[in-house]
Amino acid sequence: MSAYLNTRVSLYSGRLWHAEDFDVLLRATDAEIADTLAERGLVQLVAGFGASEHAPAAANDPLSLEQRIIAQTLDETRVLIRPLNGAARNFLIYWTARFEVTNLKTLLRGKMTGERSAALLARLTPMGSFGRLDHQELSLAEDVGELLRRLEAGPYAAIVRQARRAFEQSHDPFNLDAALDRAYYEGLAQRASALESCAGPGFRNLMGNLIDRINLVWLLRYRFNYNLPPAQVYFLLVGSHYSLTGARLRELAALGSPEAVLAELPQEWRTRLDAEQGIPGVFATMDRIAAEYAVKVLRTDAPAITRAFAYLILRERDLRSVRAVLRGRQLGLPAADIRIALHQAPQEVM
Numbered sequence: 001m002s003a004y005l006n007t008r009v010s011l012y013s014g015r016l017w018h019a020e021d022f023d024v025l026l027r028a029t030d031a032e033i034a035d036t037l038a039e040r041g042l043v044q045l046v047a048g049f050g051a052s053e054h055a056p057a058a059a060n061d062p063l064s065l066e067q068r069i070i071a072q073t074l075d076e077t078r079v080l081i082r083p084l085n086g087a088a089r090n091f092l093i094y095w096t097a098r099f100e101v102t103n104l105k106t107l108l109r110g111k112m113t114g115e116r117s118a119a120l121l122a123r124l125t126p127m128g129s130f131g132r133l134d135h136q137e138l139s140l141a142e143d144v145g146e147l148l149r150r151l152e153a154g155p156y157a158a159i160v161r162q163a164r165r166a167f168e169q170s171h172d173p174f175n176l177d178a179a180l181d182r183a184y185y186e187g188l189a190q191r192a193s194a195l196e197s198c199a200g201p202g203f204r205n206l207m208g209n210l211i212d213r214i215n216l217v218w219l220l221r222y223r224f225n226y227n228l229p230p231a232q233v234y235f236l237l238v239g240s241h242y243s244l245t246g247a248r249l250r251e252l253a254a255l256g257s258p259e260a261v262l263a264e265l266p267q268e269w270r271t272r273l274d275a276e277q278g279i280p281g282v283f284a285t286m287d288r289i290a291a292e293y294a295v296k297v298l299r300t301d302a303p304a305i306t307r308a309f310a311y312l313i314l315r316e317r318d319l320r321s322v323r324a325v326l327r328g329r330q331l332g333l334p335a336a337d338i339r340i341a342l343h344q345a346p347q348e349v350m
Contacts, residue, residue, distance in 0.1 A: 004083045005304035015041045017318045026335045044068045067125045069319045080308045087194040088305040096130045101184050111144045159183040178236045185238040202297040203306040208242035209290035217283045230254045
């Protein structure tokens with residue numbers, strides 16, 4: 001199992017992009033873009049840039065760019081989980097479930113606005129073999145309440161239960177989305193904890209970087225952009241045993257400014273974070289820190305599941321940057337503006 005997975009991860013790692021690769025993509029003609037993407041294993045992203053000799057049929061893919069990027073991620077994950085079983089397999093399968101949670105949000109918002117079933121279904125991301133929801137049936141629910149009841153009886157009951165309670169108390173779409181996100185990441189952390197003893201410190205640090213980054217950005221956004229009270233902010237954060245523990249998050253949520261929050265972070269973070277960056281800048285910096293660590297893990301002899309997780313983190317980061325380039329070109333933006341967008345491409349997966 002480990003030999004196959006390590007070999008596959010090493011082969012896939014050759015597909016990861018470097019800074020100069022994005023410059024090539026920026027300068028390429030549409031026809032050259034199609035070939036460049038196909039040669040880098042991104043056949044599904046060719047649509048909209050003409051046929052490629054490597055993927056002549058992909059140019060007519062009807063899915064949106066975002067849906068095609070997710071399809072690429074799911075395809076590679078499907079290959080990586082083939083030799084896995086038990087907790088490792090469950091973890092990577094659940095890692096893909098965040099795309100299903102995004103579909104849940106789309107369904108719920110559609111019901112709130114009275115969107116027609118056909119239009120709503122067209123906006124959902126196909127999940128292939130990872131899908132556990134009957135989108136057609138769910139789209140026919142009469143209203144949000146009925147949809148939540150159906151979801152609570154399904155495979156994502158643990159995620160939906162908290163969200164339903166939050167929505168019933170306030171009928172606020174924000175609380176519904178935030179509760180879904182929190183429940184998903186707590187489920188991910190629970191599945192990761194079952195692996196930490198055998199997957200080693202590299203795996204634990206990858207997860208810690210992810211959960212700490214999400215909690216810090218959510219805390220800053222909820223507290224200082226949305227002006228939510230400290231108790232509500234703390235309730236919406238992911239329970240954590242990483243660097244930013246629950247007790248630490250409670251203390252940070254009570255502080256009165258972003259500068260005060262950043263000043264109380266661990267020393268190794270303070271040296272790289274600056275309140276003047278704003279919340280998106282703080283997230284982008286932490287994302288780069290996490291990516292640097294994932295690269296180091298990928299180059300070690302860490303357990304296969306740890307290297308596979310590091311690769312998936314880096315691959316999705318690449319895909320977000322490719323998306324920024326492709327969208328910028330489709331919109332006719334100057335190359336300089338697209339380069340700025342590249343630095344802003346990292347963002348939460350939900």
